[in-house]
Amino acid sequence: MAVYRKVYRFRIEPTQAQSEALLGMAGARRFVWNWGLARRKEVYAATGKGLTYNQQAAELTALKKQLETAWLKDVDSQLLQQALKDLDRAYQAFFSKQAGFPRFKSKKRDAPRFRIPQRVRVKESEVYIPKVGWIRIRQSQPVDCSIKGATFKRDAEGQWYVSLTAEFEMPDVPLPPANxxxxxxxxxxxxxxxxxxxxxxxxxxxxxxxxxxxxxxxxxxxxxxxxxxxxxxxxxxxxxxxxxxxxxxxxxxxxxxxxxxxxxxxxxxxxxxxxxxxxxxxxxxxxxxxxxxxxxxxxxxxxxxxxxxxxxxxxxxxxxxxxxxxxxxxxxxxxxxxxxxxxxxxxxxxxxxxxxxxxxxxxxxxxxxxxxxxxxxxxxxxxxxxxxxxxxxxxxxxxxxxxxxxxxxxxxxx
Known part of the structure; x- marks a missing residue:
């Protein structure tokens, strides 16, 4: 059996409170990215060595225990970890000469977005987001595959969308002859x-x-x-x-x-x-x-x-x-x-x-x-x-x- 991926994209219709919660999660993702990038630059300037994802994940746990950053506990933990994974992937792309050096995220330039790899579910024209709850979506087709991740993004018009990455299997057999x-x-x-x-x-x-x-x-x-x-x-x-x-x-x-x-x-x-x-x-x-x-x-x-x-x-x-x-x-x-x-x-x-x-x-x-x-x-x-x-x-x-x-x-x- 061969495994393939399919992406479902639906428009989200959040309430005012839910929209503010989504903006808060996007802001937390941007904060963790900038914090992780600053920490990597700081450590490299002091020791000449970089930080790995596992090291930064341990530092993130300690960061959430501090009084001034305790608000990160109100955000889904996997969302914050995914931000560090994206930063680590950006560094790997830079070292392999596939992209430029990672830059800090600006609130004005960077569109509000975040990614959650697990615990996102879809049921009856609603999507479940951890720490937020069920939000209404315009579901144009059923999601009949296993969800492996979800990306939430607000476009320039102010509309929120969710992109669900799903996996499905197909028999790995030769295609039938064509007429x-x-x-x-x-x-x-x-x-x-x-x-x-x-x-x-x-x-x-x-x-x-x-x-x-x-x-x-x-x-x-x-x-x-x-x-x-x-x-x-x-x-x-x-x-x-x-x-x-x-x-x-x-x-x-x-x-x-x-x-x-x-x-x-x-x-x-x-x-x-x-x-x-x-x-x-x-x-x-x-x-x-x-x-x-x-x-x-x-x-x-x-x-x-x-x-x-x-x-x-x-x-x-x-x-x-x-x-x-x-x-x-x-x-x-x-x-x-x-x-x-x-x-x-x-x-x-x-x-x-x-x-x-x-x-x-x-x-x-x-x-x-x-x-x-x-x-x-x-x-x-x-x-x-x-x-x-x-x-x-x-x-x-x-x-x-x-x-x-x-x-x-x-x-x-x-």
Missing amino acids: PERVVGIDLGLKDFAVMSDGTRIAPPKFYRRGLSKLRRVQRQLSRKQKGSKNRDKARKRLSRVHAKVRNQRQDFLHKLTTGLVQKYDGLCIEDLNLRGMAKTKLSKSVLDAALGEFRRQLEYKTIWHCKHLAVIDRYFPSSRLCRECGSINANLTLSDRVWICECGAVHDRDLNAACNIKAEGMRHIPLVYGPSPSREGIVPVAAGHTETQNAWGEGVRPAHSRQSSLNQESHVL
């Missing part, structure tokens, strides 16, 4: 968000673009308010609501789309796009608005949950330039060419042709119900363990001095 008729290739882009190999086209929602005019207006209103005033705080909350609406619209669109695709098809084939590089171009605003990386992330875990196949094609595969009829590559194809004609006479829609080629390439890696996986005629296969010989533009990726012999060998094949 070739229920395998689809997906070509992602900006003109169309997605073009399917069956001809389906999904228009780009462009939520950020549509809300840009209102976003600019609210940002101007915020910039005119005096710093520290109540009107500035109100304008900041209005700006947060605009951003939250765009974010929620995008997430709703992606979740409905990915869930529908996984339920409809047995196998899905997509490209491994260089999104980090695309986000640095002049189209970065449109690339980030489309959230193509989030689309792939949701497909990856939803195909696992539904026992479906997901084939990720190499980014150097020439899906747009490859003629699916004769197998030749159009080296002169530009980004503005939405329709092109091959030398064999076939007329191709750029995105639809790419989706069909992605499907044909992906089916080579998906077990099918009927017969072996299809192969592409006219394309030189690459041996396992070797790099691709052509990039997405249909040109070689090897240095010029080592490509001459390979080009001579490929010329008569292509």
Whole structure:
């Protein structure tokens, strides 16, 4: 049996007293983080050695017995210990050069949040928090898995949310073969968000673009308010609501789309796009608005949950330039060419042709119900363990001095 994790996120509806209790727990978490960081710096400056988590946990027990910090006893003990664990993990990430040096938490900059690893329960649209009690939540789906931790956070609008981390088991068996008729290739882009190999086209929602005019207006209103005033705080909350609406619209669109695709098809084939590089171009605003990386992330875990196949094609595969009829590559194809004609006479829609080629390439890696996986005629296969010989533009990726012999060998094949 394989163990997987799932996160449930619900909005909390606390009373005034419960909201103050949540803020107090978030403040305790911030206090313990800052205290632990200061202690580590102090000990290192005096002895040249750092403190471990176990040492700081023992110091935390003594800290709660002091008169000026006795209020920490009113906070869940595991919450305080989790703050020290997060600090220790931050140090490990710094020493492994995965993150910067830990910094002190500010009440203004750091959003109120805390984490409790155990003793959090959900029952009938309510969540139980130690030292606080039962709080009403907007439970949109049942939690049918074992809860392994809970994170509570207040967003910029002042709304509290709980993220429940749950674990569930699935049989560790091979996925069932896919029906070739229920395998689809997906070509992602900006003109169309997605073009399917069956001809389906999904228009780009462009939520950020549509809300840009209102976003600019609210940002101007915020910039005119005096710093520290109540009107500035109100304008900041209005700006947060605009951003939250765009974010929620995008997430709703992606979740409905990915869930529908996984339920409809047995196998899905997509490209491994260089999104980090695309986000640095002049189209970065449109690339980030489309959230193509989030689309792939949701497909990856939803195909696992539904026992479906997901084939990720190499980014150097020439899906747009490859003629699916004769197998030749159009080296002169530009980004503005939405329709092109091959030398064999076939007329191709750029995105639809790419989706069909992605499907044909992906089916080579998906077990099918009927017969072996299809192969592409006219394309030189690459041996396992070797790099691709052509990039997405249909040109070689090897240095010029080592490509001459390979080009001579490929010329008569292509």
